[in-house]
Amino acid sequence: MVTTLRDVARAAGVSPATASRALTHPELVAPGRRVLVERAAAALDYRPNRAARELASGRTGNLAVVVPDIANPFFAGLVKGVQARARELGYGVFVADADDDPRLEAELVAQVGAQADGTILASPRMSDDEVARLPDDRPFVLVNRRHDAHASVVVDNTDGMRQAVRHLHALGHRRIGFAGGPAGSWSDARRRDGLEVAAHGLHRLEVVDLGAFPATTGGGTAAADVVAAAGVTAVLAHNDLVALALLDRLRTRGVRIPEDVSVVGHDDTVAVLGSPRLTTVAVPLARLGRAAVDRLLDDDPGPDVPLPVELVVRASTAPTTAPTTAPTTAPTREALS
Numbered sequence: 469m470v471t472t473l474r475d476v477a478r479a480a481g482v483s484p485a486t487a488s489r490a491l492t493h494p495e496l497v498a499p500g501r502r503v504l505v506e507r508a509a510a511a512l513d514y515r516p517n518r519a520a521r522e523l524a525s526g527r528t529g530n531l532a533v534v535v536p537d538i539a540n541p542f543f544a545g546l547v548k549g550v551q552a553r554a555r556e557l558g559y560g561v562f563v564a565d566a567d568d569d570p571r572l573e574a575e576l577v578a579q580v581g582a583q584a585d586g587t588i589l590a591s592p593r594m595s596d597d598e599v600a601r602l603p604d605d606r607p608f609v610l611v612n613r614r615h616d617a618h619a620s621v622v623v624d625n626t627d628g629m630r631q632a633v634r635h636l637h638a639l640g641h642r643r644i645g646f647a648g649g650p651a652g653s654w655s656d657a658r659r660r661d662g663l664e665v666a667a668h669g670l671h672r673l674e675v676v677d678l679g680a681f682p683a684t685t686g687g688g689t690a691a692a693d694v695v696a697a698a699g700v701t702a703v704l705a706h707n708d709l710v711a712l713a714l715l716d717r718l719r720t721r722g723v724r725i726p727e728d729v730s731v732v733g734h735d736d737t738v739a740v741l742g743s744p745r746l747t748t749v750a751v752p753l754a755r756l757g758r759a760a761v762d763r764l765l766d767d768d769p770g771p772d773v774p775l776p777v778e779l780v781v782r783a784s785t786a787p788t789t790a791p792t793t794a795p796t797t798a799p800t801r802e803a804l805s
Contacts, residue, residue: 471512479508530560531764532584534576536591538565540683541737542707542753546590546611549757557765559585568682570594570652577602586764589613593652609764611756613654614772621760624774625655628749629662631779632704632732633670635747640788641702641730642672647691647714649706651680656706659734663704676700681710688713696721701729701788708733712742715784726786736780744783751777 477487482501490497490505497505508514531554535543551561562584564576570593581587586607592599600617602608610620636644646663649656660677667673678694681687688710695703695718705711711733715725723729725744733739736750752775763769 471514473514475512476505476508476514479512480504528583528585529558530562530584531761532562532564532577532580532587534564534566534573534580534587534589534592536566536573536593537568538563540707540709542735542751543590545737545753546757546760549754550588550761551757552754553758553761557761559761568593570598574598574602581606581608588760588764590760591653591655593650595652607764609760611760619763619769620772621756621763622655622658622772622774623751623756623777625658625777626662626665627774628734628751628777628779629659629704630666631777632749633663633666633673633675635779635781636702636704636730636732636785637670637673639702639730639785642788643674643676643700643702643790645676645678645695645698645700645703647678647688647695647703647705647710648680649683649687649710653683653706656680659706678703681706683707683710685709685713688715689717692717692721695729696723701790702732702785703729704732705734707735708738708746708748711746711748711784712738715742715746726784727789730785730788732785739780739782742784747782747785748780749777750780751775 473487474484477484480487482505486497486501487505490502491509494502533547533550535547537543547563554561562580564580566572566576573592573594577587577589581603588609588611591612596615599615608618610618612622614620614622648660663675667675676698678691678698681691683706688705691710692714695714703714705714711731715731718729719725725731731746733746733748736748739746739748756775759775
């Protein structure tokens, strides 16, 4: 049978109230009685009721995570990292899905945040003004988004683009398309900036903005038709879902991958499920989730240092056979906006 606080009190010869104080606020109990209660609790292998203890302290023992779409493997991987670290620290985790609707994000933060000791908000699509108005009465961390009003954890988008662009350039590609993510995506904007930085100074390189697309397989299918008309020899996609659907659609149109067009994804979530297997920028999702928990619970988190990413080269990229007739100038900011 489970030992109760009343059993401990009876064994120590004190009231249940005194036993409770001895175990939760020992400084309020005389040393002699405190020792009796502690010895009785140890002898009976008493384990305090966590919910009752946390209710008394004003803490819940839970953390909240709000994501745009839990079906997206990026966010599923992130949540697993959050859960693993939270479990190590003795916390439970609530997960809320905004169903790709920015209007729901603030509402979910208020709902689940009220039941948690802190909230992790991943890749919010709301505006900067809306992010600034989010409640800050409890610890709060943004993932995959920076904002002056809140702590954050991000990855090095600029270096990811640098690695991908230099890889394609080394394979002889001089006209590269970028199939961007949803309009308003913070990470997509950073990757566009990173593309400009990465392409600067590379000989005879042109980067073509193919447009903004949903971060889904449907977005990849739509992007493929644009790719076919753009005359590019390689494509950088917003994420692996977009890249794999794009790759599949191009093949149905008779485009060979990678002989005719090389394709690069981002995140390394489902990259090995396609054929050919996808070259991609790998994001350390588990580490990102763990870092978010540590930053959330740190009283003095310090500066946000981007986590490193790594290009993983697989079979979807190869040397181009197209002539290098692209302009000799690097792309301007307007070309990628």
